[in-house]
Amino acid sequence: MDAQRQLFPLAFGVVDAENDENWLWFLRKLHHALMQHVSQLFDAPNALTILSDRQKGLLEGVENVFPLAAHGYCLKHLERNLKWCHNHPELVKLLWKAASARSTSDFEKHMSNFQKINEHAYAWLMNEAKPEFWADCYFKGRHYGHLTSNIVESLNSWLMPAHEQPLLLMIETIHHELMRWFEKRRKEATAWPENGFVPEVSNHEMSLIVDYKGNYKVDDKSQTVSVHASFGLDV
8 A cells, every 4th residue: 555545556466276375476476576675574573564355375375474464354354254154233333343443442342242242253253363363453563544455446346357358468458557557646646745745644634633623731830731531542
């Protein structure tokens, strides 16, 4: 994901099947590319975040090839599996509330309500995926605002017609589309103000100022800043 929160494709591969062997091959190729250009991602634990839908071969592959990376599970896929095994609308709502909870206490509150509704569903969820892989407050890396892999759907939407093409034409179609993306973004970037921030960051910064304006109180005596109780934090 780039600074504008857009998908920035790094690599693609063509394989005969989605299996353990091919995922391992792809991840090794990806590792090689990253080491060449952003080797600092491998200097410390959880500097790199990988978000996946836990497809066959990905769990073991990521652990073997990127042992220091934070591996997050797509919450949309977890929700889909939950509906398949224990279809209850309140469980889905509580799953999302727990995943986006800012504190462990809020997480435990939502999961306690989850457990009260269906003990078996709670046991299934805890066995299916530990909270450290999908809950924001327990995640060891950074989610960068993404709890799902939905961002890749824009890529998948135009990849589908390419799948029907002969091999070389398919690769050329993908290459052509990626170049179109990059050129369009390059032209847009030339019009950005030179203030050090891309528009997405500037807009987010302004929204935070507007949302939290008035929630801060300065104590002139102690020169400390406290946050209003409605904000839910103390500094």
